[in-house]
Amino acid sequence: MPKSLGQYAVPTLFDTSYIDLMRDAVERKIIHVDMDAFYASVEQRDDPDLRGRPVAVGYAAARGVVAAASYEARAFGVRSALPSVTALRRCPDLVFVPPRFDVYREVSRQIHAIFADYTDFIQPLSLDEAYLDVTADKAGLGTAWATAKEVRARILKETGLTASAGISYCKFLAKLASDQRKPNGQFAVTPEMGPEWVATLPVARFHGIGPVTAAKMSRLGIETGADLRAKPIEFLEEHFGSSAEWYYAIARGIDDRPVNTSRERKSSGSETTFDRDLVEDSEIEAGVLRQADEVWVWCEKAQAFGRTVTVKVKYADFQNITRSRTQPGLIDTHEALREASRALIRSVLPTLKGILLVGVTVSNFGSPEGDVEKALPLFETSSEATAQ
Numbered sequence: 001m002p003k004s005l006g007q008y009a010v011p012t013l014f015d016t017s018y019i020d021l022m023r024d025a026v027e028r029k030i031i032h033v034d035m036d037a038f039y040a041s042v043e044q045r046d047d048p049d050l051r052g053r054p055v056a057v058g059y060a061a062a063r064g065v066v067a068a069a070s071y072e073a074r075a076f077g078v079r080s081a082l083p084s085v086t087a088l089r090r091c092p093d094l095v096f097v098p099p100r101f102d103v104y105r106e107v108s109r110q111i112h113a114i115f116a117d118y119t120d121f122i123q124p125l126s127l128d129e130a131y132l133d134v135t136a137d138k139a140g141l142g143t144a145w146a147t148a149k150e151v152r153a154r155i156l157k158e159t160g161l162t163a164s165a166g167i168s169y170c171k172f173l174a175k176l177a178s179d180q181r182k183p184n185g186q187f188a189v190t191p192e193m194g195p196e197w198v199a200t201l202p203v204a205r206f207h208g209i210g211p212v213t214a215a216k217m218s219r220l221g222i223e224t225g226a227d228l229r230a231k232p233i234e235f236l237e238e239h240f241g242s243s244a245e246w247y248y249a250i251a252r253g254i255d256d257r258p259v260n261t262s263r264e265r266k267s268s269g270s271e272t273t274f275d276r277d278l279v280e281d282s283e284i285e286a287g288v289l290r291q292a293d294e295v296w297v298w299c300e301k302a303q304a305f306g307r308t309v310t311v312k313v314k315y316a317d318f319q320n321i322t323r324s325r326t327q328p329g330l331i332d333t334h335e336a337l338r339e340a341s342r343a344l345i346r347s348v349l350p351t352l353k354g355i356l357l358v359g360v361t362v363s364n365f366g367s368p369e370g371d372v373e374k375a376l377p378l379f380e381t382s383s384e385a386t387a388q
Helices: 018-025 038-046 084-090 101-115 144-159 171-178 194-200 211-219 225-230 233-250 281-302 334-346 382-386
Strands: 003-005 008-010 030-035 055-058 066-069 095-097 122-126 129-133 163-168 186-189 267-278 305-315 320-326 355-366
Touching: 030 101, 030 144, 030 171, 038 055, 038 066, 038 101, 055 084, 066 084, 101 122, 101 129, 101 144, 129 171, 144 163, 144 186, 163 171, 171 186, 171 194, 194 225, 267 281, 267 305, 281 305, 281 334, 281 355, 305 334, 320 334, 334 355
Parallel strands: 055 095, 163 186
Antiparallel strands: 003 008, 030 129, 030 163, 055 066, 122 129, 267 355, 305 320, 305 355
């Protein structure tokens, strides 16, 4: 019998009724759509001279970092968040282009308009990826596989960009599956194959397991999903605390989280890395105010206003500090956000150490003044699970 574990009904490792349980219990059909090298692909689309060349979105400055990399650049080991200096060392022919977030946001709106033709249940994760719950066959295409295929075709036709998709019965597996046929492909994971497919994967691929946790798991002899599944819950609780239940469940292909269409954003922030270390109060303050202006653009557009403002500072010796202040009421004017940000940065000035990065974040948001249709199968035949 399954062991009751928090919100999950977790079977024992050798529970032979597991597949039957999953087949009967699982009703959701979820697609994870992930654009291929989104920012870089937009730049290559808009500038034909960049096509086929290694491209990095970002700045080639000494303190710059790569925001996104084309597949041509990735072949040289260039990835997002890589320091620009390192990226150029790995790929001397790398072409840097400055980010155009207004363009990326507009393309993202186009893509989400396409999603809305296929489902009313959309959970954006970022500008370039989202979960779609297509259990209800809104477009009448017959299968989740066909739905994902048409969504990707529409994106290509209307934006000139490619997307990859993962199709499964839960969000965890759908996200893993979207990486399986990248770029410009799709892959499906059924309830029958889910647990054993997870067992074959390295835990470093699991969403939510970062490099630090993956290294810790490796020291404990956990390299794959099968290794993770073999560990008793008591062992996981001892070493991973409150995350133990989640690890225990996903190692068995279980994720009960719904696609959350009303997921509230908890914060909005912006930060910048300077080309040189700043020590002048006026320059540092100006940098903070520019970030406050960036954040305000989002707040005003989303009509989302917070009570807490946080200013982040990274010094030249890489020490990080933050200063926060919570107001009794909402910070609902541009000038109020600027004043709060200015006061916070002034609390750490003057400085004897150079500052290489500043950021502003607003959080602690407050409020300013479909029918169930026929169930949609994952796909028609099991052979489609490995097709593109």
